[in-house]
Amino acid sequence: MTVMRVERVVYGVPNLEECVRFFTDFGLDPVDGGENGARFATQTGQVLELRDVDDPSLPPPVQSGPTLREIVWGGDSQESLDKLATNLLSDRSIYTDADGVAHTTDETGFGVGLAVSQPVTGRTNFPGSNRSGNVNRWNDPLAHPGRVKPLRLCHVALDIKKEGKEEAVAFYTERLGFVPTDRPAKVGVFMRAPGDTDHHTLLLCHRPDRNQINHCAFEVARIDEVIVGANDMIDKGWHEARRLGRHTVGSNIFRFIHAPCGGRMEFAADMDRVDDSYGPNDYEETPPHTIWTLR
Missing domain, CATH: 3.10.180.10 (2,3-Dihydroxybiphenyl 1,2-Dioxygenase, domain 1)
Incomplete structure (x- = not known):
């Protein structure tokens, strides 16, 4: 498997409402989070997920209080994902959920997930920068960027x-x-x-x-x-x-x-x-x- 990117990060929090307000203000897009939490997405389809701190389906926390519980890494294909998961089974337990995401933990105790990456194309037409000898913006004055939305x-x-x-x-x-x-x-x-x-x-x-x-x-x-x-x-x-x-x-x-x-x-x-x-x-x-x- 070739790991391409962070596909999802999952936090366990006791203060869901406050965290939802934070990531709304941060510029991420809300998506369906189900009954037990909330989800937000970047412009390229990565997900930040918020779950209740006592959710039994989460990996155990490495620290007290609200914290990161799992990083799901996005790979290039299901075939290579299966090979990697099989290799990890040699020295640790792995659980595969209904969506085909394999879950385990790393040596420190942080949750690790493996999923097929599902990227979407975000905005790419941003203004260029200018300097002497390298002009990338002609007749196009800059404007305030407006609400910032992470790519x-x-x-x-x-x-x-x-x-x-x-x-x-x-x-x-x-x-x-x-x-x-x-x-x-x-x-x-x-x-x-x-x-x-x-x-x-x-x-x-x-x-x-x-x-x-x-x-x-x-x-x-x-x-x-x-x-x-x-x-x-x-x-x-x-x-x-x-x-x-x-x-x-x-x-x-x-x-x-x-x-x-x-x-x-x-x-x-x-x-x-x-x-x-x-x-x-x-x-x-x-x-x-x-x-x-x-x-």
């Missing part, structure tokens, strides 16, 4: 305990085929899904003593939407977690908002795209966290 869920970052980190990373690289891109020794491992070209689709951050959700990142078209999207969230009463900046590893522009479902949500733009010739790059000394950030 896709581009990556998930998980905090994992340092003890057992090698096994945690190996589950994704050796069992699911993820490709490491950058490995700052004191930070963690950035890796991309084998069918993705983003610098990273998953980040496993090494922590001394805890497993928890760090953040989910949602791609928007350009820096204007990173700024406006977060401004709108703050205007609606949500709290900024990290001010505007550009990361060193991955190069993406970012702005983070605290999320009531656990962890943070990131508006992200302009991440590095890489292929199989890139990395992995190992760093004994940690690169600067940002190229720049607002003061």
Whole structure:
């Protein structure tokens, strides 16, 4: 199986109404969530699902309170999905639901799902940028972007305990085929899904003593939407977690908002795209966290 992208993330929450308001304000589109929760979709068809924290069908939580319970990875075909699920059966239990999604857990305890990816085409006609020698926008003044609607869920970052980190990373690289891109020794491992070209689709951050959700990142078209999207969230009463900046590893522009479902949500733009010739790059000394950030 070639894992292409994050297909769905599932949170267990005690505060469903508050979380629904958050993701409505965040710009995701509501879709049918059934009787026991709520679902939202990106412009490319990925799903963020909210379920009751005590829902017995969810994997056990790795931390108390609202948190991420499962990442469902989208693959390229049912045939390759079946092969991967069969391989995982050698050392863990797997449950396949009525929709054909296989469910298990990783070495840290986070739920892992495997499903056939069902992408849809989102908007692509965004204004270009101009600079001397590279003009991409003629006779087309920019306007306010309006309500920001994330294009896709581009990556998930998980905090994992340092003890057992090698096994945690190996589950994704050796069992699911993820490709490491950058490995700052004191930070963690950035890796991309084998069918993705983003610098990273998953980040496993090494922590001394805890497993928890760090953040989910949602791609928007350009820096204007990173700024406006977060401004709108703050205007609606949500709290900024990290001010505007550009990361060193991955190069993406970012702005983070605290999320009531656990962890943070990131508006992200302009991440590095890489292929199989890139990395992995190992760093004994940690690169600067940002190229720049607002003061």
